[in-house]
Structures are given as structure tokens and as C-alpha cells.
Amino acid sequence: GENVGLHLPTLSVQEGDNSIINCAYSNSASDYFIWYKQESGKGPQFIIDIRSNMDKRQGQRVTVLLNKTVKHLSLQIAATQPGDSAVYFCAEMYSGGGADGLTFGKGTHLIIQP
């Protein structure tokens, strides 16, 4: 069936380095994508989103890239800080698919090493 998945379950980077978290989606009808950050014991926290009419969107220290040709989504975090350590989920939505909200990927655990 259709699914959203992540290439790397764990990513370890040095503090201050940039990190890139990748996500593959297989539902070509999806037109809205969100990255969430989840810290231990907490709910998913919105980071950044992008709609399918764009291929890049920037926030504060974060950039999301969307490649619809290969159905790939990435999250770039610049100058990583200890507080960036968390599990990052990509999520997709097809706006014409009813009200079932988001479909989440499996998550990547980002570890920031001092």
C-alpha cells in the first residue's frame, strides 16, 4: 500500500554541523508535507511545511526540500544545537483525500554529539 518512510533510522552529527534528514513518500497524490519534531515523552511539534507547488521552503535554521519527480522530501537543519536532538517525522497529506489528516513516516532519531 501507499506509505511514507525514512531512509535512516538514526543520524548522529556534531554540534554546529548541518544535518539532513530524508524521507521518501510513495503516494504521488500527496500535496502537503510537514516535518514534525518529537522529543522524548512529548507530542509531535510542527517544524515546517511545504505544499506541492513549491520545491523549497526555508524557516529559521531549517529548510525543507521537495522533489516530486522522485517523491523525496528532506529536512535540513543548519548549525545543529543540543536541543535539536529528537525524533523527526515527515508526514504527508492528500488534500482531496478526506479528513484523515496526516500519514506519518517511521521517524529518524537525530543525535547531536558535543
Add this chain to the structure above:
Amino acid sequence: EPEVTQTPSHQVTQMGQEVILRCVPISNHLYFYWYRQILGQKVEFLVSFYNNEISEKSEIFDDQFSVERPDGSNFTLKIRSTKLEDSAMYFCASTGAANEKLFFGSGTQLSVL
């Protein structure tokens, strides 16, 4: 900043017992959701709720589950007869418009013994 609040943060229950998980969505939001996350796994959709009725539900949301918006602020998830496999973190979410980002609560950790 407005946030979704959930109570209790932890719930321990015996198998076969009923539990009610409570949520207060963001006040001007119209769409409400329940998701669950089994330890170490991804977040899974359970049910969406709009205009005082269920909009969509997943295969997980069987007859043992029900949702209710008993008043203008609360949104509840009831599990009638809990099973061991219902043990998970349950997240409530809300949004102000369809096809917009969801805001999640901090979750209720349900442990069924």
C-alpha cells in the same frame, strides 16, 4: 501560545476496563483527531472529527473505540474494554481548517496490564 492539552498524562488500567482520555483542543479549531503511537513506532491515525461527527476512521478504530465532544471545549476518546495491545501513547490533535497543519498535545501514555 495556544496549545492542545491532554489529561491524564499517564493512565494505568486493567485489561477489560474502560478508559476515557481527555483533550482540550485549541479553542478556535474545528477539526479534531486522535492518533496513537506504540513505543518505538510511527504515529498512527485513529479518527478525525468535524461538525460533531466522525469524518474518517482507521482500521484500528474498531467498535471498542468511541469519540465525543461533550461540550464546547472537550474532546474525548473512550476505549470500552481495553486490551493489552491498546497500550500506547495517545495523541490528540486539532486544526482550524482542513488540509492545514495539525497541532498535537503532549499525549496520554496508556498502559494496560
